[in-house]
Amino acid sequence: MAPAGGRDKARRRRREALNGYLFVGPSIIGFFVFILGPLLAVIYYSFTRYDAISPPQFRGLANYERLFTDDRLRQVYLNTIIYVVAAVVLINVFALILAAVINQRLPHGLTYIFRSVYFFPSLVSLVYISLIWQALFQRDTGLVNYYLDAVGGQPVNWLSSTSMSRWTVVIVDTWRNVGFAMLIYVAALQDVPKELEEAAQLDGAGPVTLFRKITVPMISQAIFFNVTITVIGAFQIYESVIVLTNGGPGDSTRSVVMYLAEQAFSNFQIGYASAIAITLFLIILGATLVQFRIRRSWVHYE
Amino acid sequence: MHVKKRLVVVGAALATSMLLTACGGDSGTGATGASGTYKAPASTTQATLTISNWGNPGDEKIYNAAIARFNQKYPNVKVKNNFTQVVNWGDYINKIQASIASGDAPDIINMATEGVEYGLDKKLYQPLDNYIKQDQSVQALINDVSPALLKGFSKNGQTYLLPNNWNTMLVYYNPALFEKAGIQRPSDNWTWQDFLTTAKKLTTNTGGKQVYGFGIPTYTFAYMPWIYSNSASTASDDLKTPTLDAAGTVEAIQFIADLVYKEKVAPNPTGGDPTSLFQAGKIAMTAAPANLAATLAANKSFKYDVLPMPSNKVNTNVFGAAGFAMYSQSKNKDLSWELLKDLASQETQKAWAASGTSNPTTKTAQQSPEFAASKPHSELFYNQIDHAKPVAAPSFFGSMDAAFQKAMTSVYAGTDVPSALKKANDEVKSTVAQND
Numbered sequence: 126m127a128p129a130g131g132r133d134k135a136r137r138r139r140r141e142a143l144n145g146y147l148f149v150g151p152s153i154i155g156f157f158v159f160i161l162g163p164l165l166a167v168i169y170y171s172f173t174r175y176d177a178i179s180p181p182q183f184r185g186l187a188n189y190e191r192l193f194t195d196d197r198l199r200q201v202y203l204n205t206i207i208y209v210v211a212a213v214v215l216i217n218v219f220a221l222i223l224a225a226v227i228n229q230r231l232p233h234g235l236t237y238i239f240r241s242v243y244f245f246p247s248l249v250s251l252v253y254i255s256l257i258w259q260a261l262f263q264r265d266t267g268l269v270n271y272y273l274d275a276v277g278g279q280p281v282n283w284l285s286s287t288s289m290s291r292w293t294v295v296i297v298d299t300w301r302n303v304g305f306a307m308l309i310y311v312a313a314l315q316d317v318p319k320e321l322e323e324a325a326q327l328d329g330a331g332p333v334t335l336f337r338k339i340t341v342p343m344i345s346q347a348i349f350f351n352v353t354i355t356v357i358g359a360f361q362i363y364e365s366v367i368v369l370t371n372g373g374p375g376d377s378t379r380s381v382v383m384y385l386a387e388q389a390f391s392n393f394q395i396g397y398a399s400a401i402a403i404t405l406f407l408i409i410l411g412a413t414l415v416q417f418r419i420r421r422s423w424v425h426y427e
Numbered sequence: 428m429h430v431k432k433r434l435v436v437v438g439a440a441l442a443t444s445m446l447l448t449a450c451g452g453d454s455g456t457g458a459t460g461a462s463g464t465y466k467a468p469a470s471t472t473q474a475t476l477t478i479s480n481w482g483n484p485g486d487e488k489i490y491n492a493a494i495a496r497f498n499q500k501y502p503n504v505k506v507k508n509n510f511t512q513v514v515n516w517g518d519y520i521n522k523i524q525a526s527i528a529s530g531d532a533p534d535i536i537n538m539a540t541e542g543v544e545y546g547l548d549k550k551l552y553q554p555l556d557n558y559i560k561q562d563q564s565v566q567a568l569i570n571d572v573s574p575a576l577l578k579g580f581s582k583n584g585q586t587y588l589l590p591n592n593w594n595t596m597l598v599y600y601n602p603a604l605f606e607k608a609g610i611q612r613p614s615d616n617w618t619w620q621d622f623l624t625t626a627k628k629l630t631t632n633t634g635g636k637q638v639y640g641f642g643i644p645t646y647t648f649a650y651m652p653w654i655y656s657n658s659a660s661t662a663s664d665d666l667k668t669p670t671l672d673a674a675g676t677v678e679a680i681q682f683i684a685d686l687v688y689k690e691k692v693a694p695n696p697t698g699g700d701p702t703s704l705f706q707a708g709k710i711a712m713t714a715a716p717a718n719l720a721a722t723l724a725a726n727k728s729f730k731y732d733v734l735p736m737p738s739n740k741v742n743t744n745v746f747g748a749a750g751f752a753m754y755s756q757s758k759n760k761d762l763s764w765e766l767l768k769d770l771a772s773q774e775t776q777k778a779w780a781a782s783g784t785s786n787p788t789t790k791t792a793q794q795s796p797e798f799a800a801s802k803p804h805s806e807l808f809y810n811q812i813d814h815a816k817p818v819a820a821p822s823f824f825g826s827m828d829a830a831f832q833k834a835m836t837s838v839y840a841g842t843d844v845p846s847a848l849k850k851a852n853d854e855v856k857s858t859v860a861q862n863d
Binding site for chain 1: 515517518521524525527528549694695697698699823825826829833834836837839840841842847850854858861862
């Protein structure tokens, strides 16, 4: 009896293992085909010259050398870093303010409405949002300038001035992403124990001290999550810029991803585009690792 | 994040396509006409043909009619018409390149002047001479086409494309606004100076209603007449180097920029599409190919007329011609040839004459009453070919187009013309250098 039972057990374990592999199979295959495979292909292409029709030719480090002499690459990285810094600061500050407002003891219905209104932009396709903002920001026919004019202001060249258009992209990016970050903060704020706040108030803490000493440490995990997500997202900014300004005027709003797509798909220099993609990959990886490292010093876990 | 996904998908598609092409080997329906004596495939042949096609909205029905004619002869052949609108040529070329790389290559390619050289460079086209030699109807069709249009379709004595349609630039004007300003129709050989004087007279601001003399169209093709009539170009004659920063090119673009900044007879084109401003009566003149005439034909209450582009150092114009090529690696060459003939037939030409989104290439169609019916001074639409030059289209046209367009957005944001064009030219040069 005993050996038979052992065989049964072994068979059942094997079947369980098989079932498990079947369940994770699709995502493992997906990972190999859509993530790891292309990543390895990009690493390989970055050492070649490749135009998508003729076979790739090995070129050693030529593409990487070119990175250092490319003035346009410097410009698009500068733009992208401005987007990243602006996104991290503006999205998180506004999201936190909105979340704090919503977390007051408002009537339940009102909280619901506010939350939906601010979260709504995150649900609509980015391309539609950008198209709408593009219409609003038109110099001569746009609504924004119409109201500026109505209150006595000068029309602003939102989309086609070298100094302004970058900030227009930042405005749209912030408007679009603030709702998602806000939702995370609202959830975190609701978890801050009321007793702690009340105890601090009894000890004589004002609103600022309360916020700094109680609220921020209590929601530090949410802050960490939001900052990490906004940094990664802002490094990859693409669709909104394409629709709003198409990178112009000149290169003044072009992002790194736009530039590498241009190299790959309008100049057909897929090797060089791959090398740029590798730099972006390493930078995002580095930024995320740094965030995880410094997390220990300020993110609190219960 | 979405982009990353898209790149990833393309990467995966490329990888799988390589596997697929490696184990391919479908024999197809033969290519007797490519080199030997042509024998038309049997009418019972079963196959699928793919067309890489482009055009204006509404052009699709013309192509569908041609495909229907083909299907009467070959009912068992499925024709996939991959039709797109072209915003810039780099994207269209990219689409063909991606479809070839993914193993879904077209059998027939509709290509315009802008991409012909590129396709020759990549050996995409099948030489058609041996087919044409054995077909009198095609010879008759070709003899009906102006030699200038055909020139761009052959290289080193080999013909690669059959003519489809073509376009040039004309000045469109609003006669009511001319009358209001007390101006007669300028003569057909008017100069830049005449143009500027006219534009100044047409620029008015009465009762807060601003009307401008001219609206600047911003696609590359629209700048070419100004550059050509100033004895300059965007690329050297041998199409090896970009000349965006040559003195004559800079001077022509400076003339355009001055219309906005110095003379103030044109609104900054970042403000809106000139064709809608034109129809709204906010600009008295603009420039466009035949497709504006097709748009305006639908707007019966709006009256307009056309003029040739003004000349400066030389009297010339630009043209771009589209033709059908056979993909050099097609598995169904003989069958593609039969479809090619229906696509480039005199019937298609007549359809172009009637619809007017582009000009027909045969003289028969150009001089037909259908062509004249839809537009004023219809002869101006086709007689430009007598003195027009093909749009300069080096094999690096995609990069040049992008750099030039980018430079123009800088110009309209206030950057000075010489430095914007110099920067663009340097960019194209470095891209070209990387391709060698």
